Amino acid sequence: xxxxxxxxxxxxxxxxxxxxxxxxxxxxxxxxxxxxxxxxxxxxxxxxxxxxxxxxxxxxxxxxxxxxxxxxxxxxxxxxxxxxxxxxxxxxxxxxxxxxxxxxxxxxxxxxxxxxxxxxxxxxxxxxxxxxxxxxxxxxxxxxxxxxxxxxxxxxxxxxxxxxxxxxxxxxxxxxxxxxxxxxxxxxxxxxxxxxxxxxxxxxxxxxxxx
Numbered sequence: 001x002x003x004x005x006x007x008x009x010x011x012x013x014x015x016x017x018x019x020x021x022x023x024x025x026x027x028x029x030x031x032x033x034x035x036x037x038x039x040x041x042x043x044x045x046x047x048x049x050x051x052x053x054x055x056x057x058x059x060x061x062x063x064x065x066x067x068x069x070x071x072x073x074x075x076x077x078x079x080x081x082x083x084x085x086x087x088x089x090x091x092x093x094x095x096x097x098x099x100x101x102x103x104x105x106x107x108x109x110x111x112x113x114x115x116x117x118x119x120x121x122x123x124x125x126x127x128x129x130x131x132x133x134x135x136x137x138x139x140x141x142x143x144x145x146x147x148x149x150x151x152x153x154x155x156x157x158x159x160x161x162x163x164x165x166x167x168x169x170x171x172x173x174x175x176x177x178x179x180x181x182x183x184x185x186x187x188x189x190x191x192x193x194x195x196x197x198x199x200x201x202x203x204x205x206x207x208x209x210x211x
Contacts, residue, residue: 002095002096002097003047003048003049003095004046004048004049004095004097004098004099004117004120005048005049005050005051005093005094005095005097005098005099006039006042006043006048006049006050006051006098006099006101006113007051007053007087007090007094007098007099007100007101008036008039008040008050008051008052008053008101008102008103009053009083009086009087009100009102009103010022010024010036010052010053010054010058010061010103011053011054011055011077011079011080011083011086012083022054022058022059022060022061023035023104023209024036024058024061024103024104025060025061025064026104026208026209028106028208034064035103035104035208035209036052036061036103036104038106039101039103040052040065040069040072042110042113043072044069044071046113046114046117048099048113048117049073049095050069050071050072050073051072051073051075051090051093052065052072052073052074052075052103053075053077053086053087053089053090054074054075054076054077055076055077055078055079056076062074073093075089075090075093077089077090082182082185082186084178084179084181084182085182087100087174087178088174088175088178088179091171091174091175094171094174095171096120096170096171096172097117097120097121097168097170097171098120098168098169098170098171098174099113099116099117099120099166099167099168100166100167100168100169101113101166102165102207104207104208104209105165105205105206105207105208106204106205106206106208107128107130107165107166107202107204107205107206108202108203108204108205109202109203112128112166112200112202113166115200116128116166116168116200117168119168119198119200120168120169120170122196123170123196123197123198124169124170124172124173124195124196124197125149125167125168125169125170125173125177125193125195125196125197125198126167126168126169126197126198126199126200127141127149127164127166127167127197127198127199127200128164128165128166128167128199128200128201128202129141129162129163129164129165129199129200129201129202130162130163130165130201130202130204130205131161131162131163132161132162132163133161135155135158135160135161135163136154136155136156136157136158137154138154138163138164139151139152139153139154139163139164139181140152140153140155140158140160140161140162140163141160141162141163141164141199142160142162142190143197143199144192147197148192148193148194148195148197149192149193149197149199150190150191150192150193151164151180151181151184151190151191151192151193152184152185152189152190152191153181153182153184153185154185155188155190156188162199163205165202165205166202173195177193177195180193
């Protein structure tokens, strides 16, 4: 069976936290490790391939990965309008099963990554979700009665409170999926996905550079 690829978008500028050289290298107050490290370690432990999408300017992040996580693949991109654009640009490096992990987040249970990878064997898209009280700051997921997810990135008005924290997708539908996420934010309207999808619950999800 092919390896799962963990797609870790790390090309942002970290404007919410003062625009450091690499926000992914800020230290987790609980562990003292760089925020991205737990996800790189999870890839090793789960036998997955880690693909970090970043910019050449992030010198400390690049040095850290090349020194300590040499089996991690680095892909360099220019500034893109949305995080989805950076991911779509790496499609030639995707595996059949891919999991998007935001580098400055913490989620539990960590076994959710193995569960998503297993589900992707027979399911096109998997969302691991959590409840939020400020949906306008998150990617919101609402499953229709037909079990088709309606997605809306950072909606200005939404009564739904399920946000995705980790997402997985099969390569065959990845571009269409990520484009729908992008369109939902740019056009400010929800997008309904016509894929075989699954939703699983996270016990905890935190964005460590939010607020």
